[in-house]
Amino acid sequence: MAARKILLGITGGIAAYKSAELVRLLKKSGHDVRVVMTRGAEAFVTQLTFQALSGEPVRTSLLDPEAEAGMGHIELAKWADQVVVAPASADFIARLAQGMADDLLTTVCCATEAPIAVVPAMNQAMWSNHRTQRNMTLLAEDPQISVWGPDQGEQACGDTGPGRMLEPEALAHLIRQGSSGAAEGVLTGQRLVITAGPTREPIDPVRYISNHSSGKMGYAIAGAAARAGARVIVISGPVNLDAPDGVEVRPVVTADDMLRESERAVSEGCDVFIATAAVADYRPESCAGDKIKKTRDAMSLALVRNPDTLATIAARPDAPFTVGFAAETTEVARYATDKMQRKKLNMIVANDVSTPGLGFNSDHNAVTVFWPEGQQAIGPDSKHSIAAQLVALIAEHSKKVGN
Incomplete structure:
Protein backbone atom coordinates (compact mmCIF):
# COMPACT_ATOMS: atom_id res chain seq x y z
CA MET A 1 0.00 0.00 0.00
CA ALA A 2 1.39 3.39 -0.99
CA ALA A 3 2.13 5.75 1.89
CA ARG A 4 -0.21 8.72 2.13
CA LYS A 5 -0.07 12.04 3.92
CA ILE A 6 -2.77 12.06 6.61
CA LEU A 7 -3.66 15.25 8.44
CA LEU A 8 -5.43 14.26 11.67
CA GLY A 9 -7.60 16.91 13.32
CA ILE A 10 -8.46 16.38 16.97
CA THR A 11 -11.27 18.33 18.65
CA GLY A 12 -12.43 18.53 22.25
CA GLY A 13 -13.98 15.33 23.58
CA ILE A 14 -13.15 12.37 25.79
CA ALA A 15 -12.74 10.19 22.68
CA ALA A 16 -9.57 12.17 21.86
CA TYR A 17 -7.59 9.53 23.76
CA LYS A 18 -8.44 7.04 20.99
CA SER A 19 -6.73 9.26 18.43
CA ALA A 20 -3.32 8.39 19.87
CA GLU A 21 -3.86 4.75 18.90
CA LEU A 22 -5.05 5.86 15.45
CA VAL A 23 -1.80 7.75 14.89
CA ARG A 24 0.18 4.68 15.97
CA LEU A 25 -1.71 2.43 13.55
CA LEU A 26 -1.31 4.85 10.65
CA LYS A 27 2.42 5.22 11.25
CA LYS A 28 2.75 1.45 11.49
CA SER A 29 1.08 1.22 8.04
CA GLY A 30 3.69 3.57 6.62
CA HIS A 31 1.67 6.78 6.41
CA ASP A 32 3.00 10.25 7.15
CA VAL A 33 0.86 11.83 9.87
CA ARG A 34 0.60 15.42 11.04
CA VAL A 35 -1.71 16.48 13.84
CA VAL A 36 -3.76 19.65 14.35
CA MET A 37 -5.41 20.06 17.77
CA THR A 38 -8.12 22.51 18.77
CA ARG A 39 -8.03 24.36 22.06
CA GLY A 40 -10.72 21.99 23.37
CA ALA A 41 -8.64 18.95 22.44
CA GLU A 42 -5.76 20.24 24.56
CA ALA A 43 -8.00 19.92 27.62
CA PHE A 44 -8.17 16.14 27.09
CA VAL A 45 -4.83 15.10 25.54
CA THR A 46 -1.34 16.63 25.27
CA GLN A 47 0.63 17.84 22.29
CA LEU A 48 3.64 15.85 23.49
CA THR A 49 1.79 12.54 23.09
CA PHE A 50 1.00 13.17 19.44
CA GLN A 51 4.39 14.66 18.66
CA ALA A 52 6.05 11.52 20.01
CA LEU A 53 3.73 9.19 18.05
CA SER A 54 3.75 11.09 14.77
CA GLY A 55 7.36 12.29 14.81
CA GLU A 56 6.10 15.73 13.71
CA PRO A 57 5.41 19.00 15.54
CA VAL A 58 1.76 19.40 16.56
CA ARG A 59 -0.03 22.52 15.33
CA THR A 60 -2.63 24.20 17.55
CA SER A 61 -2.89 27.88 16.67
CA LEU A 62 -3.90 29.76 13.55
CA LEU A 63 -2.08 32.83 14.88
CA ASP A 64 1.29 31.18 15.60
CA PRO A 65 3.78 33.84 14.33
CA GLU A 66 6.55 31.32 13.59
CA ALA A 67 4.37 28.83 11.67
CA GLU A 68 2.32 31.46 9.88
CA ALA A 69 5.41 33.32 8.67
CA GLY A 70 5.38 30.75 5.87
CA MET A 71 1.57 30.62 5.59
CA GLY A 72 1.56 27.41 7.63
CA HIS A 73 -2.18 26.73 7.37
CA ILE A 74 -1.99 26.81 3.55
CA GLU A 75 1.08 24.57 3.59
CA LEU A 76 -0.80 22.04 5.74
CA ALA A 77 -3.85 22.22 3.46
CA LYS A 78 -1.73 21.51 0.38
CA TRP A 79 0.38 18.84 2.09
CA ALA A 80 -2.49 16.50 3.02
CA ASP A 81 -3.72 13.65 0.81
CA GLN A 82 -6.52 13.04 3.32
CA VAL A 83 -7.89 15.04 6.24
CA VAL A 84 -9.46 13.04 9.07
CA VAL A 85 -11.13 14.81 12.02
CA ALA A 86 -11.40 12.28 14.85
CA PRO A 87 -13.05 12.96 17.18
CA ALA A 88 -15.29 15.56 15.57
CA SER A 89 -17.31 17.35 18.25
CA ALA A 90 -20.79 18.79 17.75
CA ASP A 91 -19.23 22.26 17.91
CA PHE A 92 -16.69 21.50 15.17
CA ILE A 93 -19.36 19.88 12.98
CA ALA A 94 -21.53 22.99 13.30
CA ARG A 95 -18.66 25.29 12.36
CA LEU A 96 -17.55 23.12 9.43
CA ALA A 97 -21.12 22.81 8.10
CA GLN A 98 -21.40 26.61 8.05
CA GLY A 99 -18.06 27.06 6.29
CA MET A 100 -16.45 28.89 9.22
CA ALA A 101 -12.67 29.35 9.47
CA ASP A 102 -12.22 30.63 13.02
CA ASP A 103 -9.38 28.36 14.13
CA LEU A 104 -6.54 26.44 12.52
CA LEU A 105 -8.47 23.21 11.89
CA THR A 106 -11.52 24.78 10.24
CA THR A 107 -9.25 27.07 8.22
CA VAL A 108 -7.28 24.09 6.90
CA CYS A 109 -10.55 22.32 6.04
CA CYS A 110 -11.65 25.39 4.07
CA ALA A 111 -8.30 25.66 2.27
CA THR A 112 -7.62 22.02 1.40
CA GLU A 113 -8.63 20.24 -1.79
CA ALA A 114 -8.07 16.84 -0.15
CA PRO A 115 -11.01 14.65 0.87
CA ILE A 116 -12.19 15.26 4.44
CA ALA A 117 -13.48 12.49 6.71
CA VAL A 118 -15.52 13.62 9.72
CA VAL A 119 -15.72 11.13 12.60
CA PRO A 120 -18.46 12.25 15.02
CA ALA A 121 -18.07 11.68 18.75
CA MET A 122 -20.53 13.05 21.28
CA ASN A 123 -23.26 12.22 23.79
CA GLN A 124 -26.23 10.40 22.28
CA ALA A 125 -28.59 13.31 23.04
CA MET A 126 -26.27 15.76 21.29
CA TRP A 127 -26.02 13.45 18.29
CA SER A 128 -29.82 13.08 18.08
CA ASN A 129 -30.48 16.82 18.50
CA HIS A 130 -32.21 18.20 15.42
CA ARG A 131 -29.64 20.98 15.06
CA THR A 132 -26.78 18.48 14.94
CA GLN A 133 -28.71 16.39 12.41
CA ARG A 134 -29.35 19.48 10.31
CA ASN A 135 -25.60 20.14 10.25
CA MET A 136 -24.95 16.49 9.37
CA THR A 137 -27.33 16.81 6.43
CA LEU A 138 -25.31 19.77 5.15
CA LEU A 139 -22.09 17.77 5.44
CA ALA A 140 -23.66 14.77 3.66
CA GLU A 141 -24.43 17.02 0.69
CA ASP A 142 -20.77 18.11 0.39
CA PRO A 143 -18.95 15.88 -2.15
CA GLN A 144 -15.59 16.59 -0.48
CA ILE A 145 -16.74 15.29 2.90
CA SER A 146 -17.35 11.73 4.11
CA VAL A 147 -18.91 10.97 7.49
CA TRP A 148 -17.56 7.89 9.24
CA GLY A 149 -19.75 6.76 12.12
CA PRO A 150 -20.79 7.29 14.77
CA ASP A 151 -20.88 3.92 16.46
CA GLN A 152 -23.38 3.17 19.21
CA GLY A 153 -23.08 1.68 22.66
CA GLU A 154 -22.14 2.70 26.20
CA GLN A 155 -20.70 6.21 26.50
CA ALA A 156 -18.35 7.82 29.01
CA CYS A 157 -21.25 9.71 30.62
CA GLY A 158 -23.12 6.45 31.26
CA ASP A 159 -25.68 6.90 28.47
CA THR A 160 -26.16 4.28 25.77
CA GLY A 161 -26.91 5.05 22.15
CA PRO A 162 -25.41 6.42 18.92
CA GLY A 163 -22.57 8.92 19.26
CA ARG A 164 -19.45 6.88 20.07
CA MET A 165 -16.41 7.46 17.90
CA LEU A 166 -15.49 4.55 15.65
CA GLU A 167 -12.63 2.48 17.04
CA PRO A 168 -9.11 3.29 15.78
CA GLU A 169 -8.82 -0.06 13.97
CA ALA A 170 -12.01 0.65 11.98
CA LEU A 171 -10.81 4.15 11.11
CA ALA A 172 -7.41 2.88 10.00
CA HIS A 173 -9.20 0.38 7.76
CA LEU A 174 -11.34 3.11 6.19
CA ILE A 175 -8.28 5.29 5.61
CA ARG A 176 -6.50 2.38 3.95
CA GLN A 177 -9.49 1.96 1.62
CA GLY A 178 -9.41 5.64 0.64
CA SER A 179 -11.56 8.65 1.30
CA SER A 180 -14.63 7.17 -0.39
CA GLY A 181 -14.64 4.19 1.98
CA ALA A 182 -14.24 1.81 -0.99
CA ALA A 183 -10.85 1.20 -2.55
CA GLU A 184 -10.53 2.56 -6.05
CA GLY A 185 -10.55 -0.21 -8.60
CA VAL A 186 -11.96 -2.99 -6.41
CA LEU A 187 -14.75 -3.49 -8.97
CA THR A 188 -12.76 -2.76 -12.13
CA GLY A 189 -14.08 -4.89 -14.98
CA GLN A 190 -17.23 -5.84 -13.07
Missing part, protein backbone atom coordinates in the same frame (compact mmCIF):
# COMPACT_ATOMS: atom_id res chain seq x y z
CA ARG A 191 -20.74 -5.15 -14.35
CA LEU A 192 -23.36 -4.26 -11.72
CA VAL A 193 -27.12 -4.02 -12.10
CA ILE A 194 -28.88 -2.12 -9.29
CA THR A 195 -32.61 -1.62 -8.79
CA ALA A 196 -33.62 1.57 -6.98
CA GLY A 197 -36.62 3.62 -5.90
CA PRO A 198 -40.30 2.67 -5.66
CA THR A 199 -42.68 1.20 -8.19
CA ARG A 200 -46.10 2.64 -8.99
CA GLU A 201 -49.04 0.29 -9.60
CA PRO A 202 -51.92 2.14 -11.32
CA ILE A 203 -55.46 2.10 -9.95
CA ASP A 204 -56.80 4.41 -12.65
CA PRO A 205 -55.20 7.08 -14.91
CA VAL A 206 -54.79 9.39 -11.87
CA ARG A 207 -54.10 7.19 -8.83
CA TYR A 208 -51.56 4.51 -8.01
CA ILE A 209 -50.21 2.34 -5.17
CA SER A 210 -46.62 3.14 -4.15
CA ASN A 211 -44.36 3.56 -1.11
CA HIS A 212 -41.97 6.03 0.52
CA SER A 213 -38.73 4.90 -1.16
CA SER A 214 -36.68 7.87 -2.43
CA GLY A 215 -34.06 5.85 -4.30
CA LYS A 216 -31.24 7.64 -2.42
CA MET A 217 -29.61 4.47 -1.11
CA GLY A 218 -29.60 2.74 -4.50
CA TYR A 219 -28.22 5.80 -6.28
CA ALA A 220 -25.53 6.23 -3.60
CA ILE A 221 -24.45 2.60 -4.08
CA ALA A 222 -24.43 3.08 -7.85
CA GLY A 223 -22.16 6.11 -7.51
CA ALA A 224 -19.80 4.30 -5.11
CA ALA A 225 -19.65 1.25 -7.42
CA ALA A 226 -18.84 3.43 -10.43
CA ARG A 227 -16.04 5.13 -8.47
CA ALA A 228 -14.74 1.66 -7.60
CA GLY A 229 -14.38 0.91 -11.31
CA ALA A 230 -17.59 -0.97 -12.17
CA ARG A 231 -19.86 -0.46 -15.13
CA VAL A 232 -23.20 0.25 -13.47
CA ILE A 233 -26.77 0.10 -14.72
CA VAL A 234 -29.56 1.35 -12.45
CA ILE A 235 -33.10 0.11 -13.06
CA SER A 236 -34.93 2.99 -11.44
CA GLY A 237 -38.49 3.53 -10.39
CA PRO A 238 -39.83 7.12 -10.35
CA VAL A 239 -37.42 9.27 -8.29
CA ASN A 240 -36.29 12.88 -8.16
CA LEU A 241 -32.54 12.21 -8.38
CA ASP A 242 -29.79 12.90 -10.89
CA ALA A 243 -27.84 9.94 -12.28
CA PRO A 244 -24.42 9.56 -10.62
CA ASP A 245 -21.43 10.19 -12.86
CA GLY A 246 -20.69 7.25 -15.14
CA VAL A 247 -23.93 5.41 -14.33
CA GLU A 248 -26.57 4.38 -16.89
CA VAL A 249 -30.15 4.78 -15.61
CA ARG A 250 -33.03 2.86 -17.19
CA PRO A 251 -36.35 4.25 -15.91
CA VAL A 252 -39.31 1.98 -15.15
CA VAL A 253 -42.68 2.46 -13.43
CA THR A 254 -44.35 -0.81 -12.40
CA ALA A 255 -43.08 -4.04 -10.85
CA ASP A 256 -43.61 -5.80 -14.19
CA ASP A 257 -41.47 -3.14 -15.86
CA MET A 258 -38.74 -3.58 -13.25
CA LEU A 259 -38.61 -7.36 -13.67
CA ARG A 260 -38.54 -7.13 -17.45
CA GLU A 261 -35.75 -4.53 -17.52
CA SER A 262 -33.77 -6.31 -14.79
CA GLU A 263 -33.82 -9.60 -16.71
CA ARG A 264 -32.73 -7.82 -19.87
CA ALA A 265 -29.85 -6.06 -18.09
CA VAL A 266 -28.70 -9.29 -16.40
CA SER A 267 -28.87 -11.17 -19.71
CA GLU A 268 -26.52 -8.59 -21.21
CA GLY A 269 -23.91 -9.67 -18.65
CA CYS A 270 -23.92 -9.12 -14.90
CA ASP A 271 -21.47 -9.96 -12.12
CA VAL A 272 -23.41 -8.45 -9.19
CA PHE A 273 -27.14 -7.73 -8.88
CA ILE A 274 -28.17 -5.41 -6.01
CA ALA A 275 -31.90 -5.03 -5.36
CA THR A 276 -32.41 -1.85 -3.32
CA ALA A 277 -35.76 -1.00 -4.95
CA ALA A 278 -38.93 -1.07 -2.85
CA VAL A 279 -41.05 -3.06 -5.30
CA ALA A 280 -44.78 -3.17 -4.58
CA ASP A 281 -45.77 -6.67 -3.44
CA TYR A 282 -49.28 -6.30 -4.89
CA ARG A 283 -51.00 -4.40 -7.70
CA PRO A 284 -54.66 -3.77 -8.51
CA GLU A 285 -56.24 -6.69 -10.34
CA SER A 286 -57.35 -4.25 -13.04
CA CYS A 287 -56.73 -0.62 -13.88
CA ALA A 288 -59.81 1.50 -14.58
CA GLY A 289 -59.79 3.19 -17.97
CA ASP A 290 -61.14 6.44 -16.55
CA LYS A 291 -60.74 8.19 -13.21
CA ILE A 292 -62.83 6.45 -10.55
CA LYS A 293 -65.41 8.89 -9.19
CA LYS A 294 -66.09 9.36 -5.49
CA THR A 295 -69.66 8.06 -5.43
CA ARG A 296 -69.63 5.78 -2.36
CA ASP A 297 -68.53 5.99 1.27
CA ALA A 298 -66.36 2.89 0.86
CA MET A 299 -64.56 1.17 -1.99
CA SER A 300 -62.99 -2.27 -2.24
CA LEU A 301 -59.88 -2.80 -4.31
CA ALA A 302 -58.92 -6.32 -5.44
CA LEU A 303 -55.16 -6.87 -5.44
CA VAL A 304 -53.02 -9.55 -7.07
CA ARG A 305 -49.44 -10.46 -6.27
CA ASN A 306 -46.62 -8.88 -8.26
CA PRO A 307 -43.69 -10.89 -9.65
CA ASP A 308 -40.64 -11.09 -7.37
CA THR A 309 -37.73 -9.48 -9.24
CA LEU A 310 -35.10 -10.42 -6.65
CA ALA A 311 -36.11 -14.09 -6.36
CA THR A 312 -36.39 -14.40 -10.13
CA ILE A 313 -32.86 -13.11 -10.71
CA ALA A 314 -31.42 -15.25 -7.88
CA ALA A 315 -33.03 -18.38 -9.36
CA ARG A 316 -31.53 -17.95 -12.84
CA PRO A 317 -29.07 -20.62 -14.03
CA ASP A 318 -26.62 -17.79 -14.71
CA ALA A 319 -27.45 -15.94 -11.49
CA PRO A 320 -24.94 -13.23 -10.55
CA PHE A 321 -23.82 -12.54 -6.98
CA THR A 322 -27.19 -11.39 -5.65
CA VAL A 323 -27.71 -8.86 -2.85
CA GLY A 324 -31.15 -8.11 -1.43
CA PHE A 325 -32.43 -5.35 0.81
CA ALA A 326 -34.95 -5.77 3.63
CA ALA A 327 -36.75 -2.75 5.07
CA GLU A 328 -38.44 -3.92 8.27
CA THR A 329 -40.15 -2.36 11.28
CA THR A 330 -39.86 -5.29 13.75
CA GLU A 331 -37.60 -8.33 14.23
CA VAL A 332 -35.29 -7.05 11.52
CA ALA A 333 -32.61 -9.74 11.81
CA ARG A 334 -35.08 -12.65 11.79
CA TYR A 335 -37.05 -11.42 8.79
CA ALA A 336 -33.92 -10.48 6.85
CA THR A 337 -32.10 -13.78 7.31
CA ASP A 338 -35.29 -15.68 6.50
CA LYS A 339 -35.60 -13.70 3.27
CA MET A 340 -31.96 -14.41 2.40
CA GLN A 341 -32.38 -18.15 2.88
CA ARG A 342 -35.78 -18.34 1.18
CA LYS A 343 -34.68 -16.50 -1.93
CA LYS A 344 -31.19 -18.08 -1.98
CA LEU A 345 -29.36 -14.77 -1.85
CA ASN A 346 -25.63 -14.33 -1.36
CA MET A 347 -26.12 -11.35 0.93
CA ILE A 348 -28.87 -9.16 2.38
CA VAL A 349 -28.79 -5.62 3.77
CA ALA A 350 -31.38 -4.98 6.49
CA ASN A 351 -32.53 -1.73 8.02
CA ASP A 352 -35.15 -0.76 10.57
CA VAL A 353 -37.28 1.86 8.80
CA SER A 354 -39.22 2.58 12.00
CA THR A 355 -36.20 4.50 13.37
CA PRO A 356 -36.87 8.27 13.09
CA GLY A 357 -34.49 10.10 10.76
CA LEU A 358 -33.14 6.97 9.07
CA GLY A 359 -34.13 5.06 5.94
CA PHE A 360 -36.89 6.27 3.62
CA ASN A 361 -36.48 9.85 2.34
CA SER A 362 -33.56 10.50 4.70
CA ASP A 363 -29.92 11.21 3.81
CA HIS A 364 -28.85 8.89 6.64
CA ASN A 365 -29.27 5.23 7.37
CA ALA A 366 -28.09 2.38 9.59
CA VAL A 367 -27.93 -1.17 8.27
CA THR A 368 -26.85 -4.66 9.20
CA VAL A 369 -25.42 -6.83 6.43
CA PHE A 370 -25.98 -10.58 6.63
CA TRP A 371 -24.35 -13.36 4.61
CA PRO A 372 -24.42 -17.13 5.26
CA GLU A 373 -21.27 -17.09 7.41
CA GLY A 374 -21.62 -13.82 9.28
CA GLN A 375 -22.90 -10.27 9.63
CA GLN A 376 -21.68 -6.67 9.97
CA ALA A 377 -23.37 -3.50 11.24
CA ILE A 378 -22.75 -0.23 9.37
CA GLY A 379 -23.89 3.19 10.62
CA PRO A 380 -25.78 5.25 11.59
CA ASP A 381 -24.08 7.26 8.86
CA SER A 382 -24.74 9.19 5.68
CA LYS A 383 -26.10 7.04 2.86
CA HIS A 384 -23.07 7.95 0.75
CA SER A 385 -20.67 6.69 3.42
CA ILE A 386 -22.74 3.53 3.98
CA ALA A 387 -22.84 2.96 0.21
CA ALA A 388 -19.05 3.08 -0.04
CA GLN A 389 -18.67 0.62 2.83
CA LEU A 390 -21.28 -1.70 1.28
CA VAL A 391 -19.49 -1.63 -2.07
CA ALA A 392 -16.21 -2.61 -0.38
CA LEU A 393 -17.96 -5.46 1.46
CA ILE A 394 -19.80 -6.69 -1.65
CA ALA A 395 -16.57 -6.57 -3.68
CA GLU A 396 -14.78 -8.66 -1.05
CA HIS A 397 -17.49 -11.33 -0.79
CA SER A 398 -18.36 -11.55 -4.48
CA LYS A 399 -14.71 -12.27 -5.27
CA LYS A 400 -14.69 -15.09 -2.70
CA VAL A 401 -17.74 -16.66 -4.38
CA GLY A 402 -16.17 -16.16 -7.81
CA ASN A 403 -13.04 -17.98 -6.69
